[in-house]
Amino acid sequence: MAKWALVAHGGAGVIARGLLSPAQDEAYREAMGRVAQAGAAVLKAGGAALDAVEAAIQILEDDPLFNAGRGAVFTAEGDIELDASIMDGTSLAAGAVAGLRRTRHPISAARAVMAHSPHVFLGGEGADAFARSRGLEQVDPSFFFTERRWKSLVRELERQGLAIPPRPSAPPAGLDERAALAHDEGKRGTVGVVALDTEGAVAAGTSTGGVTAKRWGRVGDSPIIGAGTYATHAAGAVSCTGAGEYFIRLSVARTICALVELKGLTLQDAADQVVQRDLTGLGGEGGVIAVAPDGQMAWSFNTSGMYRARVADGQPLQVGIYKDDP
Numbered sequence: 001m002a003k004w005a006l007v008a009h010g011g012a013g014v015i016a017r018g019l020l021s022p023a024q025d026e027a028y029r030e031a032m033g034r035v036a037q038a039g040a041a042v043l044k045a046g047g048a049a050l051d052a053v054e055a056a057i058q059i060l061e062d063d064p065l066f067n068a069g070r071g072a073v074f075t076a077e078g079d080i081e082l083d084a085s086i087m088d089g090t091s092l093a094a095g096a097v098a099g100l101r102r103t104r105h106p107i108s109a110a111r112a113v114m115a116h117s118p119h120v121f122l123g124g125e126g127a128d129a130f131a132r133s134r135g136l137e138q139v140d141p142s143f144f145f146t147e148r149r150w151k152s153l154v155r156e157l158e159r160q161g162l163a164i165p166p167r168p169s170a171p172p173a174g175l176d177e178r179a180a181l182a183h184d185e186g187k188r189g190t191v192g193v194v195a196l197d198t199e200g201a202v203a204a205g206t207s208t209g210g211v212t213a214k215r216w217g218r219v220g221d222s223p224i225i226g227a228g229t230y231a232t233h234a235a236g237a238v239s240c241t242g243a244g245e246y247f248i249r250l251s252v253a254r255t256i257c258a259l260v261e262l263k264g265l266t267l268q269d270a271a272d273q274v275v276q277r278d279l280t281g282l283g284g285e286g287g288v289i290a291v292a293p294d295g296q297m298a299w300s301f302n303t304s305g306m307y308r309a310r311v312a313d314g315q316p317l318q319v320g321i322y323k324d325d326p
């Protein structure tokens with residue numbers, strides 16, 4: 001039985017072999033592997049699953065390849081609104097934020113809500129204000145800007161026949177080369193990490209910019225406990241990515257845990273049942289990653305690809321992108 005284990009995803013979507021250039025393929029594999037190893041280093045040193053989840057997600061949030069933090073997608077109004085959540089399987093404590101515009105690491109804001117507020121879910125300006133009050137790094141919204149995501153927004157607004165907002169000014173210099181490698185998975189993307197630590201505790205976290213050209217304060221599954229993120233010592237920890245509206249309606253993360261806890265399914269069977277049968281049956285697309293207190297690791301997705309990596313005590317790092325990757 002693995003003493004510790006960690007699984008990470010960088011979003012699911014239209015990620016078919018041949019759509020990524022060799023340079024993109026390499027960049028995503030390198031990033032996923034590096035993030036998994038960074039999280040694993042925390043666990044190997046005896047660190048908590050929650051710390052591994054937060055540390056690994058912070059790296060993904062800073063990487064413009066992924067739709068979370070820096071490099072996130074734009075709303076129809078040309079803003080960037082970030083959502084995140086985190087959950088501790090031991091205590092069932094959880095924290096979530098939606099619509100952040102200034103907090104550099106939304107996952108840390110979610111953790112602060114969990115640890116330092118009487119609440120579970122904060123949204124909008126209040127969520128940024130809370131993060132600021134906790135001393136979390138605040139940035140100008142232009143920090144999150146990437147040219148590639150801006151172009152995706154313009155394309156999507158043109159497709160929908162919507163007005164194109166003024167281009168935000170002063171994007172930071174120096175990001176473009178890496179951001180230009182970002183693959184357009186089709187409007188979406190998210191990052192998530194689940195971990196089991198040497199104390200036997202599991203935790204899950206998820207962070208996203210949501211969906212390109214979202215409007216009206218739209219919030220997806222990622223910051224919703226039970227939908228995009230869930231963790232319980234009785235079953236495991238789950239993080240999701242995909243068409244949020246479907247994940248919310250199926251309470252995907254909680255349902256996977258319930259199938260393990262109440263019906264005795266293996267983690268992989270539970271993940272497959274919810275993704276391949278329920279989600280696919282409803283017409284939703286996406287994927288999940290999961291880890292159980294006994295060291296089981298699982299992933300399941302019904303899209304052409306999902307950026308993913310897993311590593312555990314005594315098991316080598318495994319990185320995948322496409323459906324037919326091992």
Ligand code: ASP
Pocket residue numbers: 011012188189190208209210211219220221222228240241242243244245
């Ligand atoms: N689940 C995210 C959302 O609906 C997007 C994604 O994971 O692709 O906001």
